[in-house]
Amino acid sequence: MPPLFRRVALIGKYQPVAAGGTARSAVDTLDHIAHFLMDQGCEVVLEAETAANTGLPHYPVADVDGIGRECDLGLVVGGDGTMLGIARRLARHGTPLIGINQGRLGFITDIPLDGFAAILPPMLHGEYEEESRPLMRAHVVRDGEVVFEALAMNDVVVNRGATSGMVELRVEVGGQLLANQRADGLIVASPTGSTAYALSAGGPMLHPSIPGWVLVPIAPHTLSNRPIVLSDAMEVAIEIVSGRDVSANFDMQSLASLLHGDRIHVTRSDYCVRFLHPRGWNYFATLRKKLRWNEGGS
Structure with a gap:
């Protein structure tokens, strides 16, 4: 069965290193996720700044307006700061966003990096919770x-x-x-x-x-x-x-x-930002996890 979101924009967090390049692990992570998406039947489009700073080859590239016009979904890999930056710019297009957390806290990038392979496939096929947050x-x-x-x-x-x-x-x-x-x-x-x-x-x-x-x-x-x-x-x-x-x-x-x-x-x-979360997601569970409430409790 083909995915609901056929054309997915990949927006990444990249950390320039002292030599002027980009941290290899960040590039490898994005490339790995891109290949995973293609294996799910999606076409991957790299956001222009992500492409310029990572040097990843072999993928179509689009600026933010191009993503808004042409892509069904934005997949953001990074922390909340990365998500905030792209969410403001894509909100006028109504493009839904999913966040993979490569940062530390992650209130709005809620999929752990080490768990995306299990969590993403059902979401790509329409099994998700959606919420809208105004700017x-x-x-x-x-x-x-x-x-x-x-x-x-x-x-x-x-x-x-x-x-x-x-x-x-x-x-x-x-x-x-x-x-x-x-x-x-x-x-x-x-x-x-x-x-x-x-x-x-x-x-x-x-x-x-x-x-x-x-x-x-x-x-x-x-x-x-x-x-x-x-x-x-x-x-x-x-x-x-x-x-x-x-x-x-x-x-x-x-x-x-x-x-x-x-x-x-x-x-x-x-304008509002459309966030997609894994099925079963809820705000209070996010607070418990991120703020470490009730640690050690039943």
């Missing part, structure tokens, strides 16, 4: 003009420079003043991002099905400034009141340097 859209407004914009899947973070003091931020939600906060920074996190930086800053975890965000101050000057859960239908606006070397990060991969008076507007994007 965040953020833009920076300066003197009435948009000077920077980006999509984020985890979080939008406004923070101070490494050697500067606190920043003062005016925070509005749905057009209404929430607070003026003095802190090291502020995190606006999606449910996906609630287990990332926001969690280490003291924020709560949000189940992925909750249409909400969590607003988490980073080391606030006033300890009564606590995390708050908001509807993701409401726009969050953050204005830079004071502070030096203030910046905004979007999934920690995009950066905008900010000036006093700049406003960062965060809204729910029209």
Whole structure:
């Protein structure tokens, strides 16, 4: 029986070595997975940057837009950072994604590398759990003009420079003043991002099905400034009141340097990321495993 996903894009994590090449084990892993997919009856297409950095021959190559137009599935080999980078870019195409975890934690790349050969075949034939996670859209407004914009899947973070003091931020939600906060920074996190930086800053975890965000101050000057859960239908606006070397990060991969008076507007994007998980997958099992809950329990 032919697989449900006939044309599969392979997107890899690659680690350049000192000599300027790429770690051999990463290349071998991708090549092994590519051959495995072909044995399952799939046509393999290498994502362009993956192909350029690994030098793997004999495979068709496509950029992200080409993958979105031509491929039935994206298979991401790496950690959550690798998945975040490609998920934002493929979301507008609606391409489903499966993650093979080659990193350490892996909340959204949930197939272990040493188990993919047993787990992938039924998924390729339609036996999987699917979930959809919305992206965040953020833009920076300066003197009435948009000077920077980006999509984020985890979080939008406004923070101070490494050697500067606190920043003062005016925070509005749905057009209404929430607070003026003095802190090291502020995190606006999606449910996906609630287990990332926001969690280490003291924020709560949000189940992925909750249409909400969590607003988490980073080391606030006033300890009564606590995390708050908001509807993701409401726009969050953050204005830079004071502070030096203030910046905004979007999934920690995009950066905008900010000036006093700049406003960062965060809204729910029209795009969602489609994740496919093995049959039987559930969010709470992921939390137990990744956060080591109930170790030694029954």
